[in-house]
Amino acid sequence: MSEIKELMQRYPASRIIDVAKALSGDLRLRILEVLGEQSMSISQLAVKLGVAQPTISINIQLLEQAELVSSTLGVNREKICSVTCRTILLELPTKLGEGLHKLEEIHMPIGMYSSSSVGPPCGMVNREGLAIGCVDDPRVFYMPERTEASLLWFGGSGYVEYYFANPVPPGVLFDELRFCAELCSEAPGFHQEWPSDIVLFINDCRVGQLSCPSDFGDRKGKLTSSKWTGGTEYGLQTTWRVTSNGSYVNEERQSDLSLADLNLQYNKPIRIRIEVPVDAVHCNGMNLFGSSFGDYPHDLILSFFQIHDAHDN
Incomplete structure (x- = not known):
């Protein structure tokens, strides 16, 4: 039973x-x-x-x-x-905005990026912890097998960019956009003291920076395959938010960037770029985890929230 x-x-x-x-x-x-x-x-x-x-x-x-x-x-x-x-x-809603909160949520596998810019060291593995293509060969990032990636990484500066559909119908207002991912720095093997500045851009607008302190490998990731011996095991679950009055990373305010600044249109994709900028203070690469690796059983998540009823505006 x-x-x-x-x-x-x-x-x-x-x-x-x-x-x-x-x-x-x-x-x-x-x-x-x-x-x-x-x-x-x-x-x-x-x-x-x-x-x-x-x-x-x-x-x-x-x-x-x-x-x-x-x-x-x-x-x-x-x-x-x-x-x-x-x-x-x-529990049925009893006050305005209580019932209609999360409008839409889109899950994106980490290997379904639309463009990338990486250099060695770099690579990706599938859910079993087996290499896709050759390690440290940037051409792997253009192979069709990349869609099976459960972990991808690059050292130094670089980025991966994803195109998300805008699922919100024309005329429907929302108050908050959230992007969630599990990630960490990238060091040879792993290094518990290896900071990297990882920045999120939405439609080329800088949302905010995660200063990740480590390439975590001190224990086995909860979902990480036993066949994986590459060092990196898990990351930090990180949420970037853009609201009508500012942007945030894990509840820490980053800037005055608002939803209106993102120029979101229902008939155009939402471009999300996760980047370690070349001019970052800590330019130490990135590991990005899929739903079968690390500690958290989810892919990249883009969520649309409505806090208030659109008819009240």
Whole structure:
């Protein structure tokens, strides 16, 4: 039988949309049905439901985001999935802005960048910790296999840039844009005292700088493959925010840059560049972690939040 963590899961009004999205697909409901009887791996679910493994993985990720499913790593580091509860309780909103909080959320694999500029040392590995192409060869960053990357890195200065669709319909206002990633500095092997200044740009506007203190390798990353022996194990989960009155990195105010300055348009992509500038005080590279590496089971996340009702403006 599946190990249920709670008989009932309570969700505040701000989580209703997450839960509703997770429950809105037939396949996800079928997954919950199967997991209600016993825990299963991704491959077992694929066989049981007659669906390709990548499709199962995507739908499991949506259920995980809603905290309806939790996952652990099995003996072969394959994801083992279980339901978290038997019953859910949704708290309906009681005041303006309480229910409609997160408008949209887009997850982007780290290997799906649109452009890059890196030099050796550099490289990338898949979820099993196996090298994609040749290590320290920048040409790897142009190979189609890069889409399978779960960890990528470069030393010194450089960047990777991603194009996100703007999912917010014309005329719908939002109050905050957030970008979340797990990352750290890049040293040969690893180095616990190796600071690097990592800057986020949105549509070429400087949002803010993370001064990461380390290339972390003092312990095994919670998700990092046992086959990986490259030194770097995990990173810092970092959130950049742009609001109507300023920009922030992990709640620390960076500048007066506002949403209006980003020139966001519904029919144009949102360009997000993660960069170690050549003129940075600490120009010591970057490691970027995907959902199967490091400590946090997610890819890059771009979220759109609405704090107030658009009709009140």
